[in-house]
Amino acid sequence: MEALALRLSQLDSLAEGAIRIVMFYDTLMRRRVDLPALARASAVLAECVAGIRLHGTGQVIRMSPDGTGASAPVPPPSCTAPITLDDEEIGVVWLERPGTPGSPELDALLLDRLAIASASVVERYGPARTTMADPALVELAISADCDEASRARALRLLGFAAALPVRVVAVRSQLPLDQLGGLLCPGRPVKAALVAEVGVILAARVEPGSFPAGVRAGIGTADRPDRSWREARTALRFSTARRPVVHYDGLGALALLAQVPQDAARDNADVAAVARIATSPEDLETLEAYCATGSLRRAADLLHLHHSSVARRLEQIGRTFGIALTEPTGLMRAGLALTAWRLLDD
Template identity: 65%
Template structure:
């Protein structure tokens, strides 16, 4: 590589420099070099420190022009550029040129970024988050045999013999960002499907999700069951409870199997539908049903417990349910859950 760089260095015009850079990276890509070799060759060509970082793994490579790791700490980057694969930013490349940006640095980094993406794809599976929706659908579909599902998992870069979480997501943010937040250290794949985001992950960190994102987590004996569980959990998410693991629902999950027309005819569910016309009343009842405690509900709502008590007295009268009675609280919780299953789009905060 160094010899090639030396031969091309005799081109001294701007056009010649452009040709030099393009030819250099075309040659590297034909030779199918790995990332360390790509970075070493780039540092020799740029005659300064070159850096490369992958978001998915945190792997960082910095190389000096002599092909060795730099003896000094990282300097401020003079030029940076993202590495993009399938419209997803998966890393960054940069130059540490002490005298500032050079005339061909943008071109050099552009070609380095393209070559790095091609290298990651070739030696993959690449650590991207977004996946082919058709492959994700193969994994969670009930119509495929185990061999087809296993092949789809392998193509996605996921282990066939490891437990798999399936997460149903609604979010205003890019789905690749949500996937990376949910599973920052293990393989994760995501794809949009039927207006819902699907995330396949081997581990889940639910505490990292940003506000405005709703997620239902499914962990079943197979991916299809997990997907069914995840969608049910998503339908029951609320502003106060934006992330639900299906296992937390217990027997309440059985309500998802009741036909909608039956739920529509229930008088308690009808009463909840009337109550829902006032978002504050609905939020108050939700907080009380979620905690079973007046004071804990008040803390969730950031209100004084006496104010919440007065609200609950009025809500109980409107529903004709004694909310302070254990049976009444259970009745309200079942009715509220049933209503959410009929109106399963989470509210906007």
């Protein structure tokens, strides 16, 4: 009888604790608290450090029982639970209870409710769980006409924390944008959408060597997404098969060519000469190789031709221009004209 009474007493204690935990999180969810508040309240209730991590953004929140952020180093968790949304694991919650847990059952229930509450917060406020994003939100984030409050809200709904840097990339790609976004920024926040027939990728970070073959891209460098988007579109216009990925800050004074009215560019004699040369793919390829290398012999190596063959082609092309391409001034004029011609109708 004494053993049965002891078991019933323990059951009552667990039941009381379980009800308290359920009511506690129900109250927090009704108050629509954010993730830091959830972690803080959980740490106070559990009387140990509580943590939340979102896989998509890499955001980690650790709170101590006194309501402040927990300090490093991070010890191994005493127990964990996944955060799931639409049957997808989007993060994890945990407790860092030193020593032997007082009640593993109550800790498990607390984490279960914390995970449910965290999923509810993510669903309500973001971040979105997939790489593809609502084009309207992306367009709002990169619009020059958007006020800063609306831009900040759009970025938050897209999954970018206030302090998180946002890089903007303009792309033309046969590869689906969601796959491309995942390649460019693995394990970090990234969203992609098609806006005005141009792929837009917003990313916390862009790995320089992560662009697959066949992708043309322009990378903006400004801190504000609207300015970065303007830079990214400009850089994309300068991309070529030989130089498929262009950083705006690498253009320097060449970026000014993007501001030249197209009618003025077409009327320029050198640009018109490039247009005539472009009717011959062989001549255009030779001119591009020579302008890219600045050397007859290096152009020959690039084209896998004998340098004498390239010299003959350049002499013919020079006659179309009316200048000697092997002279420094001729090379400079040809390079500028070629770039200006590429920007036409782009």
